[in-house]
Amino acid sequence: MRFNELLETKEFVILDGGMGTMLQKNGLKIGGVPEVLNITRPELLTSIHREYIDAGADIIYINTFGANSYKMKETGYSVNELVQAAVKNAKAATAGTQTLIALDIGPIGQLLEPTGTLSFESAYDIFKEIVIAGKDADLVVFETMTDLLEIKAAVLAAKENTDLPIMCTMTFERNMRTFTGCGVSNMALTLEGLGADAIGVNCSLGPDELMPVVEEMLRWTNLPVIVKPNAGLPDPVTNEYDILPEEFSKYMLQMADMGVKIFGGCCGTTPDYIRTLKKALEGKKYKGVRKQIPAAVCSSSETVEINQPRIIGERINPTGKKKFKEALIKHDMDYILNQAIEQTHAGAEILDVNVGLPEIDEKSMMVDSVKAIQGITEAPLQLDSTIPEVLEAALRVYCGKPIVNSVNGEDKSLDTILPLVKKYGASVVGLTLDKDGIPKDGDKRFEIAKKILNRALEYGISRENVYIDCLTLTASAEQDGVVETLKAVKRVKDELGLKTVLGVSNISFGLPNRERVNHTFLALALENGLDLPIINPNISSMSGTVRAFRLLKGYDKNSREYIEAYNIEQAGNEKQTDKQAGNSGNITLEYAIDNGLKNDGARITKEMLKTMDSMEIVNEHLIPSLDKAGDLFEKGKIFLPQLILSAEVAQAAFGVIKDYISSKSQDSVSKGIIVIATVKGDIHDIGKNIVKVLLENYGYTVIDLGKDVDYQAVVDAVKEHDAKLVGLSALMTTTLVSMEKTIELIHENNLDCKIMVGGAVLTPDYAKQIHADFYAKDAKESVDIAKQVLG
Amino acid sequence: MEKIIELKNINKNEAARYLGYRDTLPDVETTKTILECEAELLKVIRPQYVYRIFDISFEDDGVHVLGTELVLKGESIKNHLSGCKKAAIMCVTLSGEVDKILRTNEVNNMLRAIIMDALANAAVEQVCDEVENIIEENIPGYCHTWRFGVGYGDFPLSTQKIFLETLNAPKQIGVCATESCILTPRKSVTCVLGLSADKLDNTEKSCENCSMHGKCAFSKDGKSGCGK
Structure with a gap:
């Protein structure tokens, strides 16, 4: 049997x-x-x-x-x-x-x-x-x-x-x-x-x-x-x-x-x-009944049921974003993770992830991003790439049920993407375009949607997992197209019973006051049956429109979510304004750093940039203030939380300077490159992360390899970035061996770089014994060492 | 029926000590942040524990935990358990959600990350205290030594895997060890309590009986130790 x-x-x-x-x-x-x-x-x-x-x-x-x-x-x-x-x-x-x-x-x-x-x-x-x-x-x-x-x-x-x-x-x-x-x-x-x-x-x-x-x-x-x-x-x-x-x-x-x-x-x-x-x-009958499973996507811990409009955050995407592109090239995962955190805090329920850039290996970047993002957020992801291999790699490591973005009405696309969607049990976005492009006529887009649905069903994908994107055209260029999109959304929703998805912001391209056009179009689309708006949730009028729509349509029972979202926001705003008002006199950057005033730090830096050279701000104001905080920390006058707070203000100030420089296309402010890693086998990386924050605030470019890092990966990074200083951390006696092996491998490769080590179980003697050049007892000392090595 | 441990608050003085505050209290702003972090952590902490009590015998190769495959090796654990006929072996964890909240904060708010890390370390000790109380209740008439952690002194960290298996900890409370014998989720503890019907002289931990005596960060500046 x-x-x-x-x-x-x-x-x-x-x-x-x-x-x-x-x-x-x-x-x-x-x-x-x-x-x-x-x-x-x-x-x-x-x-x-x-x-x-x-x-x-x-x-x-x-x-x-x-x-x-x-x-x-x-x-x-x-x-x-x-x-x-x-x-x-x-x-x-x-x-x-x-x-x-x-x-x-x-x-x-x-x-x-x-x-x-x-x-x-x-x-x-x-x-x-x-x-x-x-x-x-x-x-x-x-x-x-x-x-x-x-x-x-x-x-x-x-x-x-x-x-x-x-x-x-x-x-x-x-x-x-x-x-x-x-x-x-x-x-x-x-x-x-x-x-x-x-x-x-x-x-x-x-x-x-x-x-x-x-x-x-x-x-x-x-x-x-x-x-x-x-x-x-x-x-x-x-x-x-x-x-x-x-x-x-x-x-x-x-x-x-x-x-x-x-x-x-x-x-x-x-x-x-x-x-x-x-x-x-014995004698009992099986009571199983076939039922309609709710349309939904999920991560391991969060299920998003598509029973009302749900916000897909669009910000993890390098298109038109210089800083994002730089972050991808530098493999700066923290930058991407911050985009994820910011969007979920702003109300995104699903995050689109697109890390495509010709200069990088999109497949490995996608896999690393999916893993890292899932490590810090519960929101389900929409995996977004034009390359099937990238999508498959992401689908494998994704934990939960994701959305694949996207397939279109062309046979080649359907027959490549849909088998992946089926195999990995995902949902899929179907774009209503084919080899002839996007039909002007909404009814023709509806026909393509039908084709996509039928093919999906043939592949064994159930209809609740097919989401149709009727495509937003730019209103300034094709004004008549707006109603065609809305018409197609309505027909797909009513006649095919499918969920719909739409990238919204494209509508206002080329127009002034885009935000106004965007959220008005968003409201129209929602009323016509849009389930999954892809928007920038950080713009409050966009996430606000979705929240208000859910309230007005009765999805948000007793207006609970709406009130929750805006009561807190209002209280937060008031608090912030108070704080700023209280300090808005003639405070200096030094004062802001000493007192941990992040917003003021950024604001004052912006002011200073109008009259002062960026390097002057860094060398004459930022670094001396950080030195002072470091000094006080060493003497036991201030403690780790205050040191970190000062560092975060400096980080905000640095952020402003970096933006300024990148907008002026001047040379970077980097004082040198440092590769840091928590060694193979060790996963205690908070100390390493503190070191990173401090080093960055002294103007060093830090290549952070993360935790549990292979020996060879450290060597490769030193070579690739021509780093002159490496920082290694280990917290357990069992992983000190890995530290030693990493150092051995660096030396075997005759790399021209100094090595500093740190971590709870390490001693200066042991550091010497494993041939490290420096022992740093805390984050402050790692900065002293960096100054000595890199200037 | 097992007793469910719930933490209603975290020992903030202890956390402040981990953050380096000794003779001074944190300033007003930091205290406020500590309170916010405490509230956030308490939402995700889910204390889980497992313990078993076994007879022990002292052999040449270490202290045998009878009826199991576990042997406790090293001079320090042998000394620690001397005079005991039984031992409680235990494992506690705050569960994996704590790891996630720490990871998130390390990315976007390092200040909160270090404070939560210190709070979580204090919290896991509090859960251990609670389990100690439960053990006391379950074995009346016995007094017990202070908690001796796996990896402490010369009690090898490599005992971790078999220690967890003996408690069925992976299955019962979701605690595993990595290849390098680090416990996961991170805020977890494995330790041994010696139990004796007679009076013991090592029921409280002190500087004198500590394996870090003279070496630890707290006593480096000549002041009295960690306060434990």
């Missing part, structure tokens, strides 16, 4: 119960490696499997939960040996029965980036090794997962390397989230999109407490739903679980009534639980 036949022929599918529970009863020590028993005690595994088969399990999970190369490293056995032994033991037990064998795969045991150091790509490789080793099983199950990205890597590894059906279960806590913050809808949208065959929950809680999680899951998926709870909660002293088989089954029956299809037990459950469960389900 195959998995899909099992689903079709049986009202309910029964899984087995706990394995660890059974092994510990049979002598496995706590903290011992269960998978080794596959080889050392095969008869034990076979007999446990038999007990579950006798109890009524249709599918048994084999003893491979932790059989990955990371966890098995010290066992003396290979992944292949352990997995194949497990399959063999299970086959011995299932011989002559209809029971299926599931290759059981749990989390790797290391967290993925950015919280941990394991990359998505390495996680994929680890899972690939196991699924290939276990390809003789009847299906694969990924269970007890808490990180949506990790289970995505797992599903892709299974899909791309085997034909096995896939079950996925994740572990939720009482707050309806996993430990990493993944929500139920996020899991369902993502994994159904990726092509899992059944999804559900296991472990962590007892069946009673899982009830709300299961209810939510049923709302978000049409796949068969799995429930495999613990036998209640463990006692911390005795480790005994508190729910007995009868009570366990009682709750499971309630879940059968809710629409669950597949049942089993996790920690603390035994063959008794399965037997009682099987009996209880």
Whole structure:
């Protein structure tokens, strides 16, 4: 029998119960490696499997939960040996029965980036090794997962390397989230999109407490739903679980009534639980119903339902932005991240990400950007590129269900992009243009929309995942086109029932007072059925129009969101004005830096630039003030927060100067390039980041390689930027070795640069011993060293 | 039934000490920022913990935690547990959302980032204190040593992986270790408490019994240590 036949022929599918529970009863020590028993005690595994088969399990999970190369490293056995032994033991037990064998795969045991150091790509490789080793099983199950990205890597590894059906279960806590913050809808949208065959929950809680999680899951998926709870909660002293088989089954029956299809037990459950469960389900009918899944996109922790207009922020895009282009060339990720943070604070609910620039490797930049942005914001992303390879690379590493921007009505575009959208379970923006360009006539655009929809349906993409962009033309050039766009939006919405998306700002190109035209057009488009306006949310009249529209149309119940957005904003504005008014006398830049007045610092710098040379401001005002703050810090008169605050004022002042210089196309103010990194294996980077802020404010260009940086990456960066100074930080005794190795490699390459090191466990002696040129005890000293080396 | 730990506030004096304030209090503006940061952090902190109590035996290769694969190696942990028949091993975390808020602030507001970092360090110690109380309640009649962290003194950091497995910590509370034995999420702690029915003389941590005695940043300027 195959998995899909099992689903079709049986009202309910029964899984087995706990394995660890059974092994510990049979002598496995706590903290011992269960998978080794596959080889050392095969008869034990076979007999446990038999007990579950006798109890009524249709599918048994084999003893491979932790059989990955990371966890098995010290066992003396290979992944292949352990997995194949497990399959063999299970086959011995299932011989002559209809029971299926599931290759059981749990989390790797290391967290993925950015919280941990394991990359998505390495996680994929680890899972690939196991699924290939276990390809003789009847299906694969990924269970007890808490990180949506990790289970995505797992599903892709299974899909791309085997034909096995896939079950996925994740572990939720009482707050309806996993430990990493993944929500139920996020899991369902993502994994159904990726092509899992059944999804559900296991472990962590007892069946009673899982009830709300299961209810939510049923709302978000049409796949068969799995429930495999613990036998209640463990006692911390005795480790005994508190729910007995009868009570366990009682709750499971309630879940059968809710629409669950597949049942089993996790920690603390035994063959008794399965037997009682099987009996209880006898004669009951499966209650699953096909339902309409809400149109939505998500990250791991945020689901944006497109049931009302939602703002897509357009600012992560270099088109027409000099500073953004520079940031891309310098690989200045902080710049991009700040664009993300600013937009979400301003009200963006989804962020468009476009990092295309001819001078750079767009694919790797896109992958780095998606990873970094997802590390600091919860907003779902719209992946925006004209190059299919870039889109696919981004789709792989994206955690959640994204939007692909975009496909158009040309066959070539449709047949290249839509398969990617299907494979990775995304939504897609369809532009209503084709080889003849954008039709003037709105009805013709509607026809293209229809073509895009039909092709998407042929590829198996459901209609709630197709968003149509009827394209905004410039009103000054093609005034008649405005109503055509609006007409097309309305028809697509009403007649095809699709969600619509529109880049708004283009409407006012070439006109004065563009903002006025933009938000008026935005209001018109919203009234005609626009769901996803792509706008600059930082302009308050734009995000404000969407918020007001949602209020007026009754989406924003009791005007709650509107009031929340503007009450806070108003209070904030008043506060700021007060502060400025109080200080608006004749304060100096020095005063602003001493007192941490960021806005004043920037304002005064602007004033000073009218009469003073930029370098004079830097050398005569900014740096002496910072020196003074550094000096006071050293003497213990001020403390780290004040030092950082002064540095931030200086940073604001520097920002003004940099803008000024770039607008005048003068030479840059850089006093030299410094490469900094937290060494391989170490993820404590706050100290390094403090150093970065200070160095930048002294006018140095800092190439920040981040944390957990490969030795070679440091060498490459020094070469590429011809840096004369490198700063390395490490916080753990275990990572000092990496520091030493990085220094060795720099020396082996005969690079003409000095090396400074710092970090909590480092001492001047140790720094000398590993051949660093300087030891910096704190951020202030790193500046002194930079002055000494670079001037 | 396990007890849920909720933090209602964070020890701000402790956080200020981590930020370098010793004889002085933070100024008014900084204090205001500390309060704002505290409120923001409390929204995302989700204390999780797991502990188990085991019998221990002292062998040549270290202190064996009976019924498990865990062996506690090194002179310092051996001395620390001397006189104890049992030990509680524990792991606590503030959970991963704290990492995210720190990351975000490191990008766009370094001041808040360093303050939150200090607050989070204080918070994780508070959660440890709470777990200590829970352990006390669950094993009446025993007194316990102060918390001895994995990696402290000559107790090898490489114990981290098996330590976590023994507690089933990855599955129960989502704490793992990296290849370099760093705990993730970052604001997590693993430690050991010695338990004895008899009186112990190392129930409180002090400068004299600290492995950083004479070396730590707090005592470098000749003043008394970290205050613990």
